[in-house]
Amino acid sequence: MSAAELGLALSVFLACAVEAVEALTIVLAVGTTRSWSSAMSGVGAAVLALAAIVAALGPALASLPIDTLRVAVGGLLLIFGLQWLRKAILRAAGLKALHDELETFREEAQAARAAGAGRSSFDGYAFTISFKGVLLEGLEVAFIVVTFGANQHRVPLASAAAGLAVLLVIAAGAAARAPLAKVPENTMKFAVGVMLSSFGMFWGAEGAGASWPGGDGALLAIVPGVLLSAVAIAWAVRRTLTAALGAEAARRTTAST
Numbered sequence: 001m002s003a004a005e006l007g008l009a010l011s012v013f014l015a016c017a018v019e020a021v022e023a024l025t026i027v028l029a030v031g032t033t034r035s036w037s038s039a040m041s042g043v044g045a046a047v048l049a050l051a052a053i054v055a056a057l058g059p060a061l062a063s064l065p066i067d068t069l070r071v072a073v074g075g076l077l078l079i080f081g082l083q084w085l086r087k088a089i090l091r092a093a094g095l096k097a098l099h100d101e102l103e104t105f106r107e108e109a110q111a112a113r114a115a116g117a118g119r120s121s122f123d124g125y126a127f128t129i130s131f132k133g134v135l136l137e138g139l140e141v142a143f144i145v146v147t148f149g150a151n152q153h154r155v156p157l158a159s160a161a162a163g164l165a166v167l168l169v170i171a172a173g174a175a176a177r178a179p180l181a182k183v184p185e186n187t188m189k190f191a192v193g194v195m196l197s198s199f200g201m202f203w204g205a206e207g208a209g210a211s212w213p214g215g216d217g218a219l220l221a222i223v224p225g226v227l228l229s230a231v232a233i234a235w236a237v238r239r240t241l242t243a244a245l246g247a248e249a250a251r252r253t254t255a256s257t
Contacts, residue, residue, distance in 0.1 A: 007219055008148045009161040011195040015144050016165035018188050019137040024169055025101045025179045026133035029108030034115075035123035042130030050138045054146055054159065061150035067207045073147045074204025080140070081196025085230055088190035093237035098186050101179040144196070151203055194230060198223045 031039040061069060090096035108129070115125045145162050149155030172180055202212065202222055212218035 005154060005157065007195060007199060007223070008154060009157055011192065011199065012141075012144055012148055012158045012161040013165045014188050014195070015192045016141045016162040017169055017183075018185055018192060019141050020166050020169035021101065021180050021183050021185055022099075022104070023134045023137040024173045025105050026108055026137075027130050028173065028179060029105050030112045030126040030129045033109045033112040034126040037121075038123035038126035039130040041122075042127040042132075043134050045127075046131045046134035046138060049135055050142045053139070053142050054155075057142075057146045058150055058155045061146060067209075069151055070203040070207030072207075073151045074200045074202070074207055076143075076200070077147060077196050078200030078204060080143070081193055081198075081200050083193075084189055085193030085197055085226075088186065088193045089230055089234045089237065091186050092190065092231075092234035094241060095237065099189075101183075101185070105179040148199070190230070194223060194227045198226045201226075 027039050027043055061073070064072070087096060091098050112125065112129070141162055145158040146155070149158035169180065172183075198219060202219055206212065214220075
């Protein structure tokens with residue numbers, strides 16, 4: 001397996017695992033507080049919709065000229081990757097709260113109880129919330145699967161990585177019967193942001209006519225470079241924030257004396 005294929009599989013797996021954990025929390029909340037059968041019906045409908053999206057977009061993207069495909073895919077991956085990376089840096093720097101699955105579960109469960117009891121055996125609220133949660137969390141994964149797979153002509157590999165991630169999350173959730181709060185979700189999001197940004201730069205430049213030294217092997221330098229840059233930015237922002245808070249505390253102390 002080449003460096004690009006390994007990176008493809010790892011990126012898709014991590015991204016899908018993160019989104020699957022978040023979708024699992026939503027489904028658990030409405031399933032335990034309202035109706036498991038309706039919640040699972042919503043999950044099934046969302047999975048079918050996502051499968052149809054992948055099946056439709058995959059061949060359509062693969063039919064584009066390779067340079068056009070790489071520029072488009074590279075640009076889109078860079079946009080998505082930088083969004084993930086920006087949020088991860090803000091969390092690491094302390095400017096954005098870390099994602100807490102237990103808190104999300106409590107909020108979703110409270111909202112489900114407040115919605116009132118269903119009037120029939122089919123719970124429309126549980127179905128809708130599960131469908132929306134899985135579809136929205138899955139759309140980004142579907143996009144990553146399609147773009148990565150189409151660019152490398154390895155949609156089956158990308159789909160297999162996504163499927164493995166979902167199965168592992170489902171198995172872990174079934175065993176725990178609770179939100180997967182101990183999964184290092186914030187760290188995984190940081191890693192996904194780094195991977196998507198790296199591949200976005202790599203493929204976008206190739207599509208524009210650039211030639212990377214070492215071909216796919218250049219990713220072994222690009223990924224660590226992006227990672228170190230992101231870590232340095234997070235460290236610098238946290239240090240600046242700490243200094244600003246210290247100065248503000250000192251000012252208040254001086255003003256009060």
